Amino acid sequence: MEKAQFGMIGLGTMGSNLVLNIADKGISVCGYDLDLGKRQQLLEVAEGQPVQTADTTAELVAALERPRRIMMMVPAGKIVDAVIDEIAPLLDRGDILIDGGNSHYTDTDRRIGKLAGMGIEYTGMGISGGEEGARFGPSLMPGGTKESYAHLKDILEKIAAQTDEGACVTLVGNGSAGHYTKMVHNGIEYAIMQMICDVYGILKNALGCDNDELHAIFHKWNQGRLQSFLVEISAKIFLQPDDRNPSNRLVDVVLDRAAQKGTGMWTSVSALNLHIPTPTIDEAVVARDLSVFKAERMKIAAFRKSPVENAGKPDKEAAIKDLEDALYFGMMTSYMQGFHLLQAASMTYNYGVDMAEVARIWKGGCIIRSIMLNDIRKTYLADQNLINLVFDKDFYLALQEQRQGLVNSLKIAMDYRVATPALSSSLQYAEMWGTGRLSSNLLQAQRDFFGAHTYERTDAEGSFHTEWN
Numbered sequence: 001m002e003k004a005q006f007g008m009i010g011l012g013t014m015g016s017n018l019v020l021n022i023a024d025k026g027i028s029v030c031g032y033d034l035d036l037g038k039r040q041q042l043l044e045v046a047e048g049q050p051v052q053t054a055d056t057t058a059e060l061v062a063a064l065e066r067p068r069r070i071m072m073m074v075p076a077g078k079i080v081d082a083v084i085d086e087i088a089p090l091l092d093r094g095d096i097l098i099d100g101g102n103s104h105y106t107d108t109d110r111r112i113g114k115l116a117g118m119g120i121e122y123t124g125m126g127i128s129g130g131e132e133g134a135r136f137g138p139s140l141m142p143g144g145t146k147e148s149y150a151h152l153k154d155i156l157e158k159i160a161a162q163t164d165e166g167a168c169v170t171l172v173g174n175g176s177a178g179h180y181t182k183m184v185h186n187g188i189e190y191a192i193m194q195m196i197c198d199v200y201g202i203l204k205n206a207l208g209c210d211n212d213e214l215h216a217i218f219h220k221w222n223q224g225r226l227q228s229f230l231v232e233i234s235a236k237i238f239l240q241p242d243d244r245n246p247s248n249r250l251v252d253v254v255l256d257r258a259a260q261k262g263t264g265m266w267t268s269v270s271a272l273n274l275h276i277p278t279p280t281i282d283e284a285v286v287a288r289d290l291s292v293f294k295a296e297r298m299k300i301a302a303f304r305k306s307p308v309e310n311a312g313k314p315d316k317e318a319a320i321k322d323l324e325d326a327l328y329f330g331m332m333t334s335y336m337q338g339f340h341l342l343q344a345a346s347m348t349y350n351y352g353v354d355m356a357e358v359a360r361i362w363k364g365g366c367i368i369r370s371i372m373l374n375d376i377r378k379t380y381l382a383d384q385n386l387i388n389l390v391f392d393k394d395f396y397l398a399l400q401e402q403r404q405g406l407v408n409s410l411k412i413a414m415d416y417r418v419a420t421p422a423l424s425s426s427l428q429y430a431e432m433w434g435t436g437r438l439s440s441n442l443l444q445a446q447r448d449f450f451g452a453h454t455y456e457r458t459d460a461e462g463s464f465h466t467e468w469n
């Protein structure tokens, strides 16, 4: 049998869909999974395609042309290490092993180091787009060396999502840059999702919109400057009937306890470690955490004062217009925070990430794809060293044009006691960046008062301490 051009370990939803995507492009693939059922299932759906399966990892290795290109699509964590331990001794120098899962970037760095000693190229690659993306075109974020990317480029460009600016893949940067970038993608994903939920909360609980209205509003927004995958799917969600009770909408019976696999939290932890402010991402993680306390919330809600007692009746049409501005503002600040973090991490870890390229490969295939990435890309193309988009005057002023809409929306939310953690934090984020003199002078004075931590002065160089009375 002819040698296959690509190997896949892990034939779950993502792995098998990627295999089919690769085979669609005329690239022969050999798949392996411990589970015989998954191997058989793949062969059934891939009938007539250049797809074969292997019964063991040794068979997989023997079935591949060299240098071998093998992707692991297995759950992040210990399983990745177990697969590496099994397969690495079977590989030859120059072979390439790709981890396509959501691995933590520090694990990726450790694995790169370990495999480099054996002459094996290890590529940590972020993949976004879920099941649909894997099958028909994901956004791919590989990190690693130019040499190993040269062996992957053709295949990855063929299977990635395609946009007016090319395939949604690029060599993101050195070492664990690919997984770091995917982690930041997910942090932004968390922030935008929560932002949409905040807006939904106001539309439903303060303005009284029903699911048909919600669908129409999000659908319309998706035709304009909020065009994005997450706004698009939100519009669709409002129409979905409940199978168990078809006269009801499913969204109304979905329990309000949000789950998470950890990538959003990793983003916040990394941002805190690097001292880069990403408050909206942080709030989005916190909101998921808090949502889990359902029983406690129900108890407190039972004795809370009626939220709308003194609230005026907002002009619905004007409020919906304001919410469009608010969502634009919130989404933009989510991107700002993510790109700021990525730029800072790239400098700290010598990743060499090109922000304009990241904006380009996020334009298609991934969960956070949106029309806003066009402007973000343009801004970074004009200044690739820009630390934060908020420092760009035109960009900041464009954001400010939406500010009043956000403020009006938040006033309604406060009157109606609708929680808006992400939207509120976006406003505060932009307010702080635009404030020349913050109240942090008092904070410095407090630190010096109780701990002799010293402070700087506005009118003289140096470090000062005062015996405060």
Ligand code: 6PG
Pocket: 102, 127, 128, 129, 130, 186, 189, 259, 260, 261, 262, 263, 264, 366, 367
């Ligand atoms: C993507 C997603 C995906 C992520 C899930 C689940 O880009 O396709 O980010 O990789 O794992 O969305 O994430 P949570 O369970 O943490 O919400």
